[in-house]
Amino acid sequence: MDSHAQAFDEIWAVIGDRLSTRQADRDLHGQSETWHRAPPPDAVAWPETTSEVSAILAICNRHRCPVIGWGTGTSLEGHALATQGGLVLDMMRMNRVIEVRPEDRLAVVQPGVTREALNTDLRATGLFFPIDPGANASLGGMAATRASGTMAVRYGTMRDAVLALEVVLADGRVIRTGTRAAKSSAGYDLTALMVGSEGTLGIITELTLRLHGQPEDVAAAVCAFRTLDEAVACVAMTMQIGIPMARIEFLDSLAMRAVNQHAGSDHPEQPHLMVEFNGAPATVRSDAEAFGEIAEECGGQGFRWATSPEDRKRLWEARHASYWATLKLRPGATGVVTDVCVPMSELPAAVAAAARDIAEAGIVGTIVGHVGDGNFHCLLLIDPQDADELARAKAVATEMSRRALRVGGTVSGEHGIGLGKRGLMQEQHGEGWAVMAALKQALDPNGILNPGKLVPDPA
């Protein structure tokens, strides 16, 4: 803390007691959802305007004080841990929906608006925002990690959802990237560069987001399979035939047990697909029929339809809560969570191999996934005191990533790199990782923005 006392004095002059060095505030902003651990930051600031963010960054840049953006604190790879100390910038007071333009299908929001808050705001417009990671995350954080969720198979990820950004750079300069037009060929895609940069290139202070029309009709269902292989084969066939799924989620037997316990449901403890169809009523009907035929062919054992909006809400809330539900299977356990994404043809083998590895490692863990785009997750339950168990879980996660790389996939489909996967960046990107370092150096020469993450350490 002492090392940045001068910076904090200057920041105090800008935002007063919205800067805190109290232990409780620091501890709250030094937590992680998963097994990643680091000492708390030296201080926490709650800016309320872009110009405050700009002033704070200019000060920190002068004093070489690390700055780490913070939203809801729900990232899964330790992205927002202050591993090199410094200041956490809690963006949750910048939580206004600035503008909704239904006629242009876009909304302008501050970074502290959560995805659920935005959708509540949109209810009367006939529009919605489809990106839905498990947590009710902040939209700024979701952009920073290039989040996606259950509907990415239909609507894309934050890469597709973000039209424009306001970003404060390391030296306090404020830039606006992108426009309100649907497309642009006017220079480097700075929006795409910032999305997924995990707070290492700038702090997002405003987002312009693409919205979608609420579908005329929706049908959702769960379908059980005898084996994991059959369920995943059904997904690959469905996507290869081109049925326009709104959602197609895989949950293994253990994840279904967790869901049952959490939601009080009585689904058989077998591998399941949870699916949703959107569109005009005739489309929904024909898509659902086409999927039903494939599912039957793959050994799917009947559907349970969630017909009412309340039933559907319950279904998807159960899916979104599966992370926390699974943690409860082993009280006191911590999660080693990992996600990879592979080409569709490689999905069945990749999921089967992950399941085998978990079993062989003697670890309790679930596999779930947004399998329609080849993305799946493992949640491995470990005793945080048991170093050997942690090592075995990490080995399973690492092998899952390496297998994804061997078949042309990526070490993360949506959780991001943070601390957990930085060791795999060189393997995935080769010389491209050095290019990322050069870009980082160009925009943040003092290395104050979320240091120790995503890019190699400065030479």
Place this chain on the structure above:
Amino acid sequence: MDSHAQAFDEIWAVIGDRLSTRQADRDLHGQSETWHRAPPPDAVAWPETTSEVSAILAICNRHRCPVIGWGTGTSLEGHALATQGGLVLDMMRMNRVIEVRPEDRLAVVQPGVTREALNTDLRATGLFFPIDPGANASLGGMAATRASGTMAVRYGTMRDAVLALEVVLADGRVIRTGTRAAKSSAGYDLTALMVGSEGTLGIITELTLRLHGQPEDVAAAVCAFRTLDEAVACVAMTMQIGIPMARIEFLDSLAMRAVNQHAGSDHPEQPHLMVEFNGAPATVRSDAEAFGEIAEECGGQGFRWATSPEDRKRLWEARHASYWATLKLRPGATGVVTDVCVPMSELPAAVAAAARDIAEAGIVGTIVGHVGDGNFHCLLLIDPQDADELARAKAVATEMSRRALRVGGTVSGEHGIGLGKRGLMQEQHGEGWAVMAALKQALDPNGILNPGKLVPDPA
């Protein structure tokens, strides 16, 4: 030429007589589709492999010799003109479709494959590649300019179509960006940074492209309107209601005359929309009906359906040829072509203002556009000898861009910046343009890649 003789000697040692300094070759690679003019390059090279491209760039970087990538030479803003001399790298001998993976809906191609050649290759797979600028451009060039076309309203642009790239950097290093997975959260989006960088950050030597399933059913039609305002209002209503158009193209009266003359058709010389619906038969029917009701409400005067595949092919070929058809309206004329993209709610006013400006400037010109995403084009026919007419045409184009900026749009939806719009980059991006310069400096410190384009001149 002399100034780079040493570089050319070294390149000759690598590729022999696939390097040329003959006047005819230089002239062929110093042309532009539009009014932009520059002296020819000093030499032309036809590499056949990535390692040749790498060797050539390393040589040019050592000798500070400019390198300009070249595809089909069909860009509209002078992107590939060697305004500072140097070497044009003609990529058209790297024209192999390397791999098609129907089960993963992707194709891997070299940059010299054209969009039509790829689709010919895909015919038996049930898949197609939807991005269709007017010209039968090379896929490398289309990525470099972030091209789109008539189907972007449904399938997105090259930003969405490119999954992964192989790129040779200024110093000859070869990087691979992206993966074969549908999404990734593993670091900076180098793919998106390269797409649309217009040859200023690297030379694309391989592309992995997302493919789409050929729709089960297709219906296309033309519909006439009494006024431009009515036609454009119909587009805005259609998109705001959310009818999933596969194509919705606007052509003004004069463009329809050109199309008639070119295609031997007899459409009334009135503003038209050309539309297409894709999907399951029931969907196509209901979408077409919903659109028909809106069109009627807006004063649309009946449809002419193109029912057979041949009729549809003719219809869209006529649309794609409208640029060259329009040029023929005034023999000897050169085109000043411009495109902007605006939010949907601003489209009617923006198109109406452009039409007014063209009329007031006393210029013969057409307005056409991929209006479903707010993107429209003017083709202004000028006598290349008439400096005053050129100045008036450029003034119309500039005002069109500035109007787009005032309403939250962009100075180019798909043609790119090249020479024509570099003067507007500061207005559009502000401090963001300096950020682009910093990125360029980081990846191409000697400024050899397409110098004088896209980013500010080095200080």
